Amino acid sequence: MTTTGGSDESPSVALRTEALEQLLTERGLIDPNVMDAIITRYETSVGPLNGAEVVARAWTDPDYRRRLLADGTAAIKELGFSGPQGEHIVVVENTPTLHNVVVCTLCSCYPWPVLGLPPSWYKDPAYRARVVREPRTVLAEMGLTLDDDVQIVVRDSTSEVRWLVLPERPSGTEHLTEAELVPLITRDAMVGVARVAAP
Amino acid sequence: MSTPLDIEGPAAPPRSNGELVFAEPWESRAFGLAVTLHEAGSFTWPEFRTALIARITAWTASGGPGGPYPYYRLWLGALEDVLAGLGVVSTDEVITRARALAQRAPGHDHRDHAH
Incomplete structure:
Protein backbone atom coordinates (compact mmCIF):
# COMPACT_ATOMS: atom_id res chain seq x y z
CA MET A 1 0.00 0.00 0.00
CA THR A 2 1.32 3.39 -0.88
CA THR A 3 0.50 6.17 1.46
CA THR A 4 1.59 9.27 -0.32
CA GLY A 5 2.79 12.00 1.95
CA GLY A 6 2.74 15.57 0.80
CA SER A 7 -0.67 15.40 -0.83
CA ASP A 8 -0.75 19.18 -0.52
CA GLU A 9 1.62 19.65 -3.43
CA SER A 10 -0.29 17.08 -5.49
CA PRO A 11 -2.75 18.07 -8.20
CA SER A 12 -6.30 18.85 -7.10
CA VAL A 13 -8.60 15.97 -6.29
CA ALA A 14 -10.79 16.88 -9.26
CA LEU A 15 -7.83 16.48 -11.63
CA ARG A 16 -6.69 13.34 -9.87
CA THR A 17 -10.13 11.82 -10.26
CA GLU A 18 -10.25 12.71 -13.93
CA ALA A 19 -6.76 11.28 -14.43
CA LEU A 20 -7.74 8.04 -12.76
CA GLU A 21 -10.89 7.78 -14.84
CA GLN A 22 -8.89 8.31 -18.05
CA LEU A 23 -6.26 5.72 -17.14
CA LEU A 24 -8.86 3.12 -16.17
CA THR A 25 -10.87 3.76 -19.33
CA GLU A 26 -7.78 3.45 -21.54
CA ARG A 27 -6.98 0.13 -19.89
CA GLY A 28 -10.47 -1.17 -20.52
CA LEU A 29 -11.22 -1.49 -16.80
CA ILE A 30 -14.22 0.81 -16.78
CA ASP A 31 -16.83 1.70 -19.35
CA PRO A 32 -17.69 5.38 -18.82
CA ASN A 33 -21.27 4.76 -20.00
CA VAL A 34 -21.76 2.09 -17.35
CA MET A 35 -20.27 4.42 -14.78
CA ASP A 36 -22.53 7.32 -15.83
CA ALA A 37 -25.57 5.05 -15.44
CA ILE A 38 -24.47 4.02 -11.94
CA ILE A 39 -23.93 7.62 -10.84
CA THR A 40 -27.27 8.73 -12.25
CA ARG A 41 -28.96 5.86 -10.47
CA TYR A 42 -27.64 6.93 -7.07
CA GLU A 43 -28.27 10.61 -7.75
CA THR A 44 -31.88 10.19 -8.84
CA SER A 45 -33.55 6.88 -8.10
CA VAL A 46 -32.00 5.03 -5.16
CA GLY A 47 -32.91 6.61 -1.87
CA MET B 1 -33.04 1.51 -17.70
CA SER B 2 -34.65 2.85 -14.56
CA THR B 3 -37.44 5.35 -14.94
CA PRO B 4 -36.42 8.84 -13.86
CA LEU B 5 -38.35 9.80 -10.77
CA ASP B 6 -39.93 13.03 -9.76
CA ILE B 7 -37.29 15.45 -8.50
CA GLU B 8 -39.76 17.22 -6.22
CA GLY B 9 -41.75 15.74 -3.38
CA PRO B 10 -41.38 12.35 -1.75
CA ALA B 11 -40.21 10.73 -4.98
CA ALA B 12 -36.93 12.62 -4.79
CA PRO B 13 -35.21 10.35 -2.31
CA PRO B 14 -31.57 11.38 -2.40
CA ARG B 15 -32.48 15.03 -1.97
CA SER B 16 -35.69 14.60 -0.01
CA ASN B 17 -34.04 15.26 3.32
CA GLY B 18 -32.48 18.49 2.22
CA GLU B 19 -29.11 17.17 1.17
CA LEU B 20 -27.44 16.69 -2.16
CA VAL B 21 -25.76 13.36 -2.62
CA PHE B 22 -22.55 14.88 -3.98
CA ALA B 23 -21.19 18.33 -3.22
CA GLU B 24 -18.98 18.56 -6.30
CA PRO B 25 -18.89 16.77 -9.67
CA TRP B 26 -15.57 15.03 -8.97
CA GLU B 27 -17.09 13.39 -5.88
CA SER B 28 -19.68 11.65 -8.02
CA ARG B 29 -16.93 10.47 -10.40
CA ALA B 30 -14.82 9.15 -7.51
CA PHE B 31 -17.88 7.35 -6.13
CA GLY B 32 -18.77 5.98 -9.55
CA LEU B 33 -15.24 4.72 -10.21
CA ALA B 34 -15.17 2.60 -7.06
CA VAL B 35 -18.65 1.16 -7.56
CA THR B 36 -18.10 0.47 -11.27
CA LEU B 37 -14.77 -1.26 -10.66
CA HIS B 38 -16.26 -3.30 -7.85
CA GLU B 39 -19.22 -4.36 -9.98
CA ALA B 40 -16.79 -5.33 -12.75
CA GLY B 41 -14.95 -7.56 -10.28
CA SER B 42 -11.73 -5.56 -9.96
CA PHE B 43 -11.83 -5.86 -6.17
CA THR B 44 -14.16 -6.95 -3.39
CA TRP B 45 -16.03 -4.41 -1.30
CA PRO B 46 -14.31 -5.54 1.93
CA GLU B 47 -10.96 -4.80 0.23
CA PHE B 48 -12.11 -1.30 -0.58
CA ARG B 49 -13.65 -0.85 2.86
CA THR B 50 -10.38 -1.81 4.53
CA ALA B 51 -8.52 0.78 2.48
CA LEU B 52 -11.15 3.43 3.25
CA ILE B 53 -10.95 2.70 6.98
CA ALA B 54 -7.14 3.02 6.78
CA ARG B 55 -7.46 6.46 5.13
CA ILE B 56 -10.10 7.60 7.64
CA THR B 57 -8.05 6.33 10.58
CA ALA B 58 -4.92 8.09 9.30
CA TRP B 59 -6.82 11.33 8.77
CA THR B 60 -8.28 11.15 12.28
CA ALA B 61 -4.89 10.32 13.81
CA SER B 62 -3.31 13.29 12.05
CA GLY B 63 -5.56 15.61 13.98
CA GLY B 64 -8.06 16.02 11.19
CA PRO B 65 -11.07 16.77 13.37
CA GLY B 66 -11.68 20.50 13.42
CA GLY B 67 -11.56 21.02 9.67
CA PRO B 68 -14.30 19.96 7.30
CA TYR B 69 -14.37 16.21 6.91
CA PRO B 70 -12.95 15.44 3.44
CA TYR B 71 -14.87 12.20 2.98
CA TYR B 72 -14.61 11.81 -0.78
CA ARG B 73 -10.95 12.86 -0.72
CA LEU B 74 -10.35 9.93 1.62
CA TRP B 75 -12.55 7.76 -0.60
CA LEU B 76 -10.43 8.66 -3.65
CA GLY B 77 -7.23 8.01 -1.69
CA ALA B 78 -8.55 4.58 -0.70
CA LEU B 79 -9.37 3.80 -4.31
CA GLU B 80 -5.88 4.82 -5.41
CA ASP B 81 -4.42 2.65 -2.62
CA VAL B 82 -6.39 -0.41 -3.72
CA LEU B 83 -5.52 0.06 -7.40
CA ALA B 84 -1.83 0.63 -6.62
CA GLY B 85 -1.84 -2.46 -4.39
CA LEU B 86 -3.28 -4.52 -7.23
CA GLY B 87 -0.72 -3.10 -9.65
CA VAL B 88 -3.50 -1.68 -11.84
CA VAL B 89 -2.64 2.02 -11.71
CA SER B 90 0.24 3.48 -9.72
CA THR B 91 0.13 6.69 -7.75
CA ASP B 92 2.87 8.13 -9.98
CA GLU B 93 0.80 7.46 -13.08
CA VAL B 94 -2.18 9.26 -11.58
CA ILE B 95 -0.09 12.28 -10.60
CA THR B 96 1.67 12.44 -13.98
CA ARG B 97 -1.63 12.30 -15.85
CA ALA B 98 -3.27 14.83 -13.53
CA ARG B 99 -0.38 17.26 -14.08
CA ALA B 100 -0.74 16.80 -17.83
CA LEU B 101 -4.46 17.55 -17.56
CA ALA B 102 -3.65 20.69 -15.59
CA GLN B 103 -1.62 21.95 -18.57
CA ARG B 104 -4.60 21.93 -20.91
CA ALA B 105 -5.47 25.23 -22.50
CA PRO B 106 -8.60 26.58 -20.80
CA GLY B 107 -10.72 26.14 -23.93
CA HIS B 108 -9.83 22.46 -24.09
CA ASP B 109 -10.99 21.76 -20.61
CA HIS B 110 -14.26 19.98 -21.16
CA ARG B 111 -14.99 19.63 -17.51
CA ASP B 112 -15.62 22.38 -15.05
CA HIS B 113 -12.93 22.56 -12.42
CA ALA B 114 -13.98 25.20 -9.99
CA HIS B 115 -10.74 25.39 -8.04
Whole structure:
Protein backbone atom coordinates (compact mmCIF):
# COMPACT_ATOMS: atom_id res chain seq x y z
CA MET A 1 0.00 0.00 0.00
CA THR A 2 1.32 3.39 -0.88
CA THR A 3 0.50 6.17 1.46
CA THR A 4 1.59 9.27 -0.32
CA GLY A 5 2.79 12.00 1.95
CA GLY A 6 2.74 15.57 0.80
CA SER A 7 -0.67 15.40 -0.83
CA ASP A 8 -0.75 19.18 -0.52
CA GLU A 9 1.62 19.65 -3.43
CA SER A 10 -0.29 17.08 -5.49
CA PRO A 11 -2.75 18.07 -8.20
CA SER A 12 -6.30 18.85 -7.10
CA VAL A 13 -8.60 15.97 -6.29
CA ALA A 14 -10.79 16.88 -9.26
CA LEU A 15 -7.83 16.48 -11.63
CA ARG A 16 -6.69 13.34 -9.87
CA THR A 17 -10.13 11.82 -10.26
CA GLU A 18 -10.25 12.71 -13.93
CA ALA A 19 -6.76 11.28 -14.43
CA LEU A 20 -7.74 8.04 -12.76
CA GLU A 21 -10.89 7.78 -14.84
CA GLN A 22 -8.89 8.31 -18.05
CA LEU A 23 -6.26 5.72 -17.14
CA LEU A 24 -8.86 3.12 -16.17
CA THR A 25 -10.87 3.76 -19.33
CA GLU A 26 -7.78 3.45 -21.54
CA ARG A 27 -6.98 0.13 -19.89
CA GLY A 28 -10.47 -1.17 -20.52
CA LEU A 29 -11.22 -1.49 -16.80
CA ILE A 30 -14.22 0.81 -16.78
CA ASP A 31 -16.83 1.70 -19.35
CA PRO A 32 -17.69 5.38 -18.82
CA ASN A 33 -21.27 4.76 -20.00
CA VAL A 34 -21.76 2.09 -17.35
CA MET A 35 -20.27 4.42 -14.78
CA ASP A 36 -22.53 7.32 -15.83
CA ALA A 37 -25.57 5.05 -15.44
CA ILE A 38 -24.47 4.02 -11.94
CA ILE A 39 -23.93 7.62 -10.84
CA THR A 40 -27.27 8.73 -12.25
CA ARG A 41 -28.96 5.86 -10.47
CA TYR A 42 -27.64 6.93 -7.07
CA GLU A 43 -28.27 10.61 -7.75
CA THR A 44 -31.88 10.19 -8.84
CA SER A 45 -33.55 6.88 -8.10
CA VAL A 46 -32.00 5.03 -5.16
CA GLY A 47 -32.91 6.61 -1.87
CA PRO A 48 -35.02 6.58 1.28
CA LEU A 49 -38.26 6.30 -0.66
CA ASN A 50 -37.35 2.65 -1.20
CA GLY A 51 -36.95 2.10 2.52
CA ALA A 52 -40.20 3.96 3.19
CA GLU A 53 -42.03 1.53 0.92
CA VAL A 54 -40.52 -1.39 2.82
CA VAL A 55 -41.54 0.06 6.19
CA ALA A 56 -45.08 0.92 5.05
CA ARG A 57 -45.53 -2.61 3.75
CA ALA A 58 -44.29 -4.04 7.06
CA TRP A 59 -46.73 -1.83 8.98
CA THR A 60 -49.70 -2.98 6.94
CA ASP A 61 -48.88 -6.63 6.19
CA PRO A 62 -48.00 -8.79 9.25
CA ASP A 63 -46.69 -11.64 7.12
CA TYR A 64 -44.36 -9.30 5.27
CA ARG A 65 -43.20 -7.82 8.59
CA ARG A 66 -42.29 -11.31 9.83
CA ARG A 67 -40.37 -12.06 6.66
CA LEU A 68 -38.59 -8.69 6.84
CA LEU A 69 -37.41 -9.24 10.40
CA ALA A 70 -36.37 -12.83 9.62
CA ASP A 71 -34.42 -12.07 6.41
CA GLY A 72 -34.16 -8.40 5.54
CA THR A 73 -32.34 -8.78 2.24
CA ALA A 74 -34.83 -11.33 0.86
CA ALA A 75 -37.92 -9.40 1.97
CA ILE A 76 -36.52 -6.14 0.59
CA LYS A 77 -35.79 -7.85 -2.71
CA GLU A 78 -39.48 -8.85 -2.90
CA LEU A 79 -40.22 -5.15 -3.44
CA GLY A 80 -37.55 -4.94 -6.14
CA PHE A 81 -34.74 -3.35 -4.14
CA SER A 82 -31.31 -4.96 -4.21
CA GLY A 83 -27.74 -4.15 -5.17
CA PRO A 84 -24.40 -3.14 -3.69
CA GLN A 85 -24.39 -2.73 0.10
CA GLY A 86 -27.67 -4.64 0.28
CA GLU A 87 -26.28 -8.15 0.38
CA HIS A 88 -26.89 -8.59 4.10
CA ILE A 89 -29.44 -6.15 5.49
CA VAL A 90 -30.66 -6.86 9.00
CA VAL A 91 -33.88 -5.12 10.02
CA VAL A 92 -34.39 -4.26 13.67
CA GLU A 93 -37.66 -3.06 15.14
CA ASN A 94 -38.13 -0.08 17.41
CA THR A 95 -40.70 -0.48 20.18
CA PRO A 96 -41.95 1.73 23.02
CA THR A 97 -39.24 0.27 25.26
CA LEU A 98 -36.36 -0.42 22.86
CA HIS A 99 -34.79 2.04 20.44
CA ASN A 100 -32.26 1.03 17.79
CA VAL A 101 -29.91 3.56 16.23
CA VAL A 102 -27.47 2.79 13.42
CA VAL A 103 -23.85 3.86 12.96
CA CYS A 104 -20.73 2.75 11.12
CA THR A 105 -18.00 3.55 13.60
CA LEU A 106 -15.13 2.77 11.20
CA CYS A 107 -16.28 4.32 7.95
CA SER A 108 -19.65 4.85 6.29
CA CYS A 109 -21.38 1.49 5.69
CA TYR A 110 -25.06 2.02 4.98
CA PRO A 111 -27.87 0.03 3.27
CA TRP A 112 -27.75 1.73 -0.13
CA PRO A 113 -30.64 -0.14 -1.82
CA VAL A 114 -33.16 1.12 0.75
CA LEU A 115 -31.68 4.44 1.91
CA GLY A 116 -29.42 5.58 -0.92
CA LEU A 117 -26.09 7.13 0.01
CA PRO A 118 -25.54 8.31 3.58
CA PRO A 119 -25.94 11.95 4.63
CA SER A 120 -22.92 13.95 5.76
CA TRP A 121 -23.68 13.70 9.46
CA TYR A 122 -23.72 9.89 9.26
CA LYS A 123 -20.17 9.92 7.85
CA ASP A 124 -18.97 12.57 10.27
CA PRO A 125 -16.34 11.53 12.85
CA ALA A 126 -18.30 13.23 15.64
CA TYR A 127 -21.47 11.21 15.08
CA ARG A 128 -19.52 7.98 14.61
CA ALA A 129 -17.64 8.37 17.87
CA ARG A 130 -20.26 10.00 20.06
CA VAL A 131 -23.37 7.99 19.29
CA VAL A 132 -21.64 4.94 20.74
CA ARG A 133 -20.46 6.68 23.91
CA GLU A 134 -23.48 8.85 24.64
CA PRO A 135 -26.37 7.84 22.38
CA ARG A 136 -29.07 9.45 24.51
CA THR A 137 -27.33 12.82 24.41
CA VAL A 138 -26.61 12.64 20.68
CA LEU A 139 -30.20 11.66 19.88
CA ALA A 140 -31.50 14.52 22.04
CA GLU A 141 -29.24 16.94 20.18
CA MET A 142 -30.71 15.64 16.94
CA GLY A 143 -34.19 16.31 18.24
CA LEU A 144 -35.17 12.90 19.58
CA THR A 145 -35.64 12.86 23.33
CA LEU A 146 -36.15 9.37 24.73
CA ASP A 147 -37.45 8.60 28.19
CA ASP A 148 -34.92 7.13 30.58
CA ASP A 149 -36.73 3.80 30.62
CA VAL A 150 -36.29 3.34 26.88
CA GLN A 151 -33.33 1.08 26.22
CA ILE A 152 -31.06 2.25 23.40
CA VAL A 153 -29.21 -0.27 21.26
CA VAL A 154 -26.50 1.14 18.99
CA ARG A 155 -26.11 -1.02 15.88
CA ASP A 156 -22.61 -0.78 14.46
CA SER A 157 -22.19 -1.79 10.83
CA THR A 158 -19.60 -4.43 10.04
CA SER A 159 -17.88 -5.51 6.86
CA GLU A 160 -21.03 -7.49 6.06
CA VAL A 161 -24.07 -6.32 8.00
CA ARG A 162 -26.06 -3.24 6.99
CA TRP A 163 -28.80 -2.23 9.42
CA LEU A 164 -32.24 -0.83 8.71
CA VAL A 165 -34.50 0.35 11.51
CA LEU A 166 -38.20 -0.49 11.33
CA PRO A 167 -39.64 2.53 13.15
CA GLU A 168 -42.76 2.45 15.31
CA ARG A 169 -45.96 3.21 13.45
CA PRO A 170 -47.30 6.38 15.05
CA SER A 171 -50.66 6.23 16.76
CA GLY A 172 -53.38 8.03 14.88
CA THR A 173 -52.37 6.48 11.55
CA GLU A 174 -54.54 3.36 11.81
CA HIS A 175 -56.88 4.62 9.09
CA LEU A 176 -54.10 5.36 6.59
CA THR A 177 -53.36 3.11 3.65
CA GLU A 178 -49.93 1.77 2.80
CA ALA A 179 -49.55 4.42 0.08
CA GLU A 180 -50.59 7.17 2.50
CA LEU A 181 -48.06 5.99 5.07
CA VAL A 182 -45.06 6.07 2.71
CA PRO A 183 -44.56 9.87 2.67
CA LEU A 184 -44.51 9.98 6.48
CA ILE A 185 -41.49 7.70 6.76
CA THR A 186 -38.19 9.56 6.77
CA ARG A 187 -34.61 8.52 6.26
CA ASP A 188 -33.76 9.63 9.78
CA ALA A 189 -36.44 7.37 11.26
CA MET A 190 -34.96 4.41 9.38
CA VAL A 191 -31.49 5.19 10.75
CA GLY A 192 -32.98 5.53 14.22
CA VAL A 193 -32.25 9.20 14.89
CA ALA A 194 -35.90 10.25 14.65
CA ARG A 195 -39.41 8.93 15.12
CA VAL A 196 -42.11 8.88 12.50
CA ALA A 197 -44.66 11.55 13.27
CA ALA A 198 -48.36 11.25 12.53
CA PRO A 199 -49.51 13.72 9.86
CA MET B 1 -33.04 1.51 -17.70
CA SER B 2 -34.65 2.85 -14.56
CA THR B 3 -37.44 5.35 -14.94
CA PRO B 4 -36.42 8.84 -13.86
CA LEU B 5 -38.35 9.80 -10.77
CA ASP B 6 -39.93 13.03 -9.76
CA ILE B 7 -37.29 15.45 -8.50
CA GLU B 8 -39.76 17.22 -6.22
CA GLY B 9 -41.75 15.74 -3.38
CA PRO B 10 -41.38 12.35 -1.75
CA ALA B 11 -40.21 10.73 -4.98
CA ALA B 12 -36.93 12.62 -4.79
CA PRO B 13 -35.21 10.35 -2.31
CA PRO B 14 -31.57 11.38 -2.40
CA ARG B 15 -32.48 15.03 -1.97
CA SER B 16 -35.69 14.60 -0.01
CA ASN B 17 -34.04 15.26 3.32
CA GLY B 18 -32.48 18.49 2.22
CA GLU B 19 -29.11 17.17 1.17
CA LEU B 20 -27.44 16.69 -2.16
CA VAL B 21 -25.76 13.36 -2.62
CA PHE B 22 -22.55 14.88 -3.98
CA ALA B 23 -21.19 18.33 -3.22
CA GLU B 24 -18.98 18.56 -6.30
CA PRO B 25 -18.89 16.77 -9.67
CA TRP B 26 -15.57 15.03 -8.97
CA GLU B 27 -17.09 13.39 -5.88
CA SER B 28 -19.68 11.65 -8.02
CA ARG B 29 -16.93 10.47 -10.40
CA ALA B 30 -14.82 9.15 -7.51
CA PHE B 31 -17.88 7.35 -6.13
CA GLY B 32 -18.77 5.98 -9.55
CA LEU B 33 -15.24 4.72 -10.21
CA ALA B 34 -15.17 2.60 -7.06
CA VAL B 35 -18.65 1.16 -7.56
CA THR B 36 -18.10 0.47 -11.27
CA LEU B 37 -14.77 -1.26 -10.66
CA HIS B 38 -16.26 -3.30 -7.85
CA GLU B 39 -19.22 -4.36 -9.98
CA ALA B 40 -16.79 -5.33 -12.75
CA GLY B 41 -14.95 -7.56 -10.28
CA SER B 42 -11.73 -5.56 -9.96
CA PHE B 43 -11.83 -5.86 -6.17
CA THR B 44 -14.16 -6.95 -3.39
CA TRP B 45 -16.03 -4.41 -1.30
CA PRO B 46 -14.31 -5.54 1.93
CA GLU B 47 -10.96 -4.80 0.23
CA PHE B 48 -12.11 -1.30 -0.58
CA ARG B 49 -13.65 -0.85 2.86
CA THR B 50 -10.38 -1.81 4.53
CA ALA B 51 -8.52 0.78 2.48
CA LEU B 52 -11.15 3.43 3.25
CA ILE B 53 -10.95 2.70 6.98
CA ALA B 54 -7.14 3.02 6.78
CA ARG B 55 -7.46 6.46 5.13
CA ILE B 56 -10.10 7.60 7.64
CA THR B 57 -8.05 6.33 10.58
CA ALA B 58 -4.92 8.09 9.30
CA TRP B 59 -6.82 11.33 8.77
CA THR B 60 -8.28 11.15 12.28
CA ALA B 61 -4.89 10.32 13.81
CA SER B 62 -3.31 13.29 12.05
CA GLY B 63 -5.56 15.61 13.98
CA GLY B 64 -8.06 16.02 11.19
CA PRO B 65 -11.07 16.77 13.37
CA GLY B 66 -11.68 20.50 13.42
CA GLY B 67 -11.56 21.02 9.67
CA PRO B 68 -14.30 19.96 7.30
CA TYR B 69 -14.37 16.21 6.91
CA PRO B 70 -12.95 15.44 3.44
CA TYR B 71 -14.87 12.20 2.98
CA TYR B 72 -14.61 11.81 -0.78
CA ARG B 73 -10.95 12.86 -0.72
CA LEU B 74 -10.35 9.93 1.62
CA TRP B 75 -12.55 7.76 -0.60
CA LEU B 76 -10.43 8.66 -3.65
CA GLY B 77 -7.23 8.01 -1.69
CA ALA B 78 -8.55 4.58 -0.70
CA LEU B 79 -9.37 3.80 -4.31
CA GLU B 80 -5.88 4.82 -5.41
CA ASP B 81 -4.42 2.65 -2.62
CA VAL B 82 -6.39 -0.41 -3.72
CA LEU B 83 -5.52 0.06 -7.40
CA ALA B 84 -1.83 0.63 -6.62
CA GLY B 85 -1.84 -2.46 -4.39
CA LEU B 86 -3.28 -4.52 -7.23
CA GLY B 87 -0.72 -3.10 -9.65
CA VAL B 88 -3.50 -1.68 -11.84
CA VAL B 89 -2.64 2.02 -11.71
CA SER B 90 0.24 3.48 -9.72
CA THR B 91 0.13 6.69 -7.75
CA ASP B 92 2.87 8.13 -9.98
CA GLU B 93 0.80 7.46 -13.08
CA VAL B 94 -2.18 9.26 -11.58
CA ILE B 95 -0.09 12.28 -10.60
CA THR B 96 1.67 12.44 -13.98
CA ARG B 97 -1.63 12.30 -15.85
CA ALA B 98 -3.27 14.83 -13.53
CA ARG B 99 -0.38 17.26 -14.08
CA ALA B 100 -0.74 16.80 -17.83
CA LEU B 101 -4.46 17.55 -17.56
CA ALA B 102 -3.65 20.69 -15.59
CA GLN B 103 -1.62 21.95 -18.57
CA ARG B 104 -4.60 21.93 -20.91
CA ALA B 105 -5.47 25.23 -22.50
CA PRO B 106 -8.60 26.58 -20.80
CA GLY B 107 -10.72 26.14 -23.93
CA HIS B 108 -9.83 22.46 -24.09
CA ASP B 109 -10.99 21.76 -20.61
CA HIS B 110 -14.26 19.98 -21.16
CA ARG B 111 -14.99 19.63 -17.51
CA ASP B 112 -15.62 22.38 -15.05
CA HIS B 113 -12.93 22.56 -12.42
CA ALA B 114 -13.98 25.20 -9.99
CA HIS B 115 -10.74 25.39 -8.04
